[in-house]
Amino acid sequence: MNAPAAVPAANFLRNQIESDLDAQRFAGKQWAGGPADAARLQSEGQPDPARIRTRFPPEPNGYLHIGHAKSICLNFGLARDYGGVCHLRFDDTNPEKEDQEYVDAIIDMVRWLGFDWQANGTEHLYFASDYFGFMYECAEALIEAGHAYVDEQSADEMRAMRGTLTERGKDSPWRNRPAAESLALLREMRDGKHPNGSMALRARIDMGSPNINLRDPVLYRIRHAEHHRTGSAWSIYPMYTFAHPIEDALEGITHSICTLEFEDQRPFYDWLLARLAELGKLAKPLPHQYEFARMNLSYIVTSKRKLLQLVREERVDGWDDPRMPTLVGLRRRGYTPEAIRLLCERSGVSKSDSRLDYSLLEQALRDDLDPKAERRVAVLDPIKLVITNYPEGQSEACTAPRNPHDADAGVREFPFSRELWIERDDFREEAPKKYFRLFPGNTVRLKYAYVVRCTGFVKDDAGNVTEVHAEYLPDTKSGTPGADSVKVKGNITWVSAAHAVSAEIRLYDRLFADAHPDSGDKDFLDHLNPDSIQTVQGWLEPGIQAKPGMTWQFERLGYFTADLKLSTVDKPVINRAVTLRDSWTK
Incomplete structure (x- = not known):
């Protein structure tokens, strides 16, 4: 069951969702019981029971950290609050770094945080690798429509030709190769006939775009690597920026909420979805990407590489x-x-x-x-306190609330005896000014028990205090009429030495x-x-x-x-x- 929440504060994402719902932007949205392309939605689609759809899309290449919690709470929380559904989707497009161990750990942590992905009788747990076949179909369709080509430059050569923020990029020598040739090469890449790094599929967009992400980005790269779910079925893998929008569209995501570093990628996200919708591969309404600032904390690192190190x-x-x-x-x-x-x-x-x-x-x-x-007492740096006028071998019960904020929680009971453990810091041979705990001649209350007066101490041969001595005042036990008969400024905790748990x-x-x-x-x-x-x-x-x-x-x-x-x-x-x-x- 999804975790309950207090009335949330307004923010730009909530404002956007409310505006979209008021405008009925998703009124015609279809759902076919699971992820679906345009063809399946046309034949099997029904009105989507979810008013909105969001997703939490981790890559299974490490354990979730505190920064991920913000995205989890945000995506699942928005879906919950607006009558929607949040999907848990694994973006497993990088086989060399991903593992089932991480998948299991992520599932465990999202559930621990109080969220699930069950809705309307369906478990919305998805994997990018489930869509590899459809993604490949999209790649071929883009080539055939003139929107993509196979480039034989090395990664370094592509980088050098990409240009800078002030200098336009240069066209690849393979940019205008015939579609049939690119299609044949892509199929050879898929079938494992070319080595890693020898070729890549690129989008044909605009090498002069001021947004470097639109300068013919790579869509597929060759990776002869074992995938944790698909094994050796594929020798090419989609880039995250190509896979992500397709995944969103197949799953009917309405609000694709990312962190700010993806803001510059949004134009490509929109370009790709628009082209695939034009080609009849994806159905409208299409998802839209929104970005928010990640939650950064001081005194930690969250880089998966550094955490792994x-x-x-x-x-x-x-x-x-x-x-x-x-x-x-x-x-x-x-x-x-x-x-x-x-x-x-x-x-x-x-x-x-x-x-x-x-x-x-x-x-x-x-x-x-x-x-x-619940409250308990512990002593972490113990020194023994001996109540010299309390009978040896005798003990008596003291009581304390289990939780002072919850009267219904009741009380706990524990023994008081002649020998106790107290914190070493609760005793001084010579007390500094405004020190109100134990020192020779001073009186303090043993919390939930008696007022005691310090009478002395014992040292070992090295001069360390090993034992503190005190006498208790019998009529001052907490909870009795005499408890307030002696006024003290100090109040210390203790546990019975004979009964304490190590x-x-x-x-x-x-x-x-x-x-x-x-x-x-x-x-x-x-x-x-x-x-x-x-x-x-x-x-x-x-x-x-x-x-x-x-x-x-x-x-x-x-x-x-x-x-x-x-x-x-x-x-x-x-x-x-x-x-x-x-x-x-x-």
Whole structure:
């Protein structure tokens, strides 16, 4: 089921869709139960039950990252809000970089974010490779109509003849070869009779166009490569810019929403669709492309090449390392789909590139988890506190709310005893000014338990404090009439040493120490944060069942999640998802 959404803010894409619907631009749109060319729509087409159609079209050459989440939420969200359908389509036109592993991971992440592609009894999951046969037919039709030719220049020669922004391009010596000759060569290319790079099919448009993308762009290139779905059936593969508009048209997409780097490609998108409609291959109304600014965050890189480098060089522990900006990494760290959708909503939709601070992602998680995460106590840097006047071997129950924002969540119960673990930072031999926690002679409240007065401490031979001593005031237990009889300024957390659960705690931070690690001429690897992970052995409040994926707020510390891959009830491995407040050094 598609994720629910709050009332969305207006933006130029919503305005465009509403204008198109008001003008009934798609009133005659047909649907044949699945992707269809003009001929099939003419024979089998029925009025399209979807008011609009959008698509999320990832290439399966890597794992989705936080930037992709914006496109997912936008395309699926617009379709949901306007009575439409969003397709999940894999643009698998580059066999050398694509793999079924990535297909499976992408499907998993789109579902995790809360979206699906089921509508009107149909699963709208599509692959560009399903259309290879039709794309090839389109290529032959373009040649026969004089709109394309086979060029035998090398890639370098084509680049040199392409011209510049101020200098027009030069015609290929093969530009005016007869259509029959180009057609024969294309068929030889298809049949594997020519080596990689020896020939390419190009559109014949305008080598003098001010838009370089219209200077006879390449439509097909030779690639003797195994495809993850079609195997060795093809020796030529369509360029993305050729495949993309055809895919949109076959699937009846109304609003093809891309990021800004495709804006210069829109004239070719429109040119190709218009030519194929004229040739009777595609039906009107044709799709239209719209561009928006991608969501960029500071302190991360999102280049698939660079992310792959981090994985291959073992700078991180795989694609799902909790420090990675991949959705699988964020999920493992403890991020929720609701938090990521919230960030995407807050980032807005515009046509101006900008970079959001990473802290906005962290705040979105806090805002999502605060009202719903159960509270627990954990001690990450433990030092023992001995209540010297509390009987040995005795314990008693203390209670605390599971969630202070949700009275219906009830209370949790945990034991108080003579020996406790507290945070090392909650004790000082000599207290600085305005330090209100434990130091000799001072009184503090042990949260949910008693007021205690520090009476001393023990050091080892190296001069390190190993144990703190205190006496409790018996009539001051939280929740009893005497709780307010002694006023204190400090309040510290604790767990009973005899009952606490030992756990491996992984304190994650930002992977990069530089806000823009790959900008300009920087080598992003030079800016890896050496403190992006610290592992400590901590103690958890008894009763925690650290099943993978469970999340809590550890009081005073932040939000923590049991690791999806490593944590077990017997051996908890807990990841810090985010601190309680932004503690990053500005």
